[in-house]
Amino acid sequence: MIGRVILVGAGDHGRGVLEILLARRAAGLDAPEPVGFVDDDPARRGARPGGLPVLGPVDDLLARREAGLGVVLAIASASAKRTLAARLADSGLPFVxxxxxxxxxxxxxxxxxxxxxxxxxxxxxxxxxxxxxxxxxxxxxxxxxxxxxxxxxxxxxxxxxxxxxxxxxxxxxxxxxxxxxxxxxxxxxxxxxxxxxxxxxxxxxxxxxxxxxxxxxxxxxx
Structure with a gap:
């Protein structure tokens, strides 16, 4: 059971994906709790897009092994999504x-x-x-x-x-x-x-x- 989710990408697309998750939860539908973003852009460290923290770079996510934690690629670029999906494939974290x-x-x-x-x-x-x-x-x-x-x-x-x-x-x-x-x-x-x-x-x-x-x-x- 996936109870929490981290969003990969803290840009505009990431904020849009966050809004979808929050809308599901507000409607009483099944959705994991969004806990924050990871992003490799140093300029986004310490930011709080949509009110959630940028927790660090993607490598920080790779180090996590939490039961019930999922991930969603909240970026628009196809090439970036392919690269990140490959990086995360061995993490054991399920995609949401x-x-x-x-x-x-x-x-x-x-x-x-x-x-x-x-x-x-x-x-x-x-x-x-x-x-x-x-x-x-x-x-x-x-x-x-x-x-x-x-x-x-x-x-x-x-x-x-x-x-x-x-x-x-x-x-x-x-x-x-x-x-x-x-x-x-x-x-x-x-x-x-x-x-x-x-x-x-x-x-x-x-x-x-x-x-x-x-x-x-x-x-x-x-």
Whole structure:
């Protein structure tokens, strides 16, 4: 039984994940007690984002062996999530799923450990959400979708039915993916884009209709 949780990442995304945990507890739903953050940024030491302390760097978390303690990766960057998931894999600390009480999950939909689902999200039936993936505010995900590990679905996104989103992909604010398409691993879909064809792995697309743009690697603010 996981009774307490530490959030990895004390930035804006971390504060958002904290709000989801607190909303679950305020609604009387099952949720571990958030006890603080860990973050490797020295500038965040001593801060109290959302009223909780930054307890130290990630290595401090690796040294803890507390029964009933879980962890959630509260960062947006796919590459950082992959790195941290690998660092924490041998710690024995379980990854916690975090779902806002206003989110709706259809029958047969599954969430892998570490998945985060924000307020107002609707996920239809028989969809799979990968480990450490974030489905953010008011996004919708249709039926029979597969969302890979460490992906990010930003606020207001509409992923329609039978779409595959590869690991590490970012679908940015208010974009739409029409049915049956594949967004490749580590691809980026720009804000407001309407995707009418498959997106190659690692590509950046933007526009209506979405077109491949010159490659610009941009990590979301952690």
């Amino acid at each position: 799923r975090v779902v806002h009480p206003t989110a709706v999950l259809g029958r047969g939909t599954t969430l892998a450990p570490g998945a985060v689902v924000g307020a107002g999200v609707v996920v239809a039936y028989d969809t799979r959400i990968g480990a450490h993936t974030t489905i953010n505010l008011n996004a919708t995900v249709g039926h029979d979708c597969v969302i890979g590990d460490c992906a990010t679905i930003a606020p207001g996104v509409n992923v329609t039915g039978r779409v595959t989103v590869g690991a590490g992909a970012e679908i940015q604010t208010n974009a739409t993916i029409v049915p049956g398409l594949t967004v490749g691993e580590d691809a980026r879909v720009g804000p407001g884009s309407v995707v009418l064809r498959d997106v190659p792995p690692g590509a950046t697309v933007f526009g209506n209709p979405a077109r491949v743009m010159p490659q610009v690697r941009r990590e979301l603010d952690a």
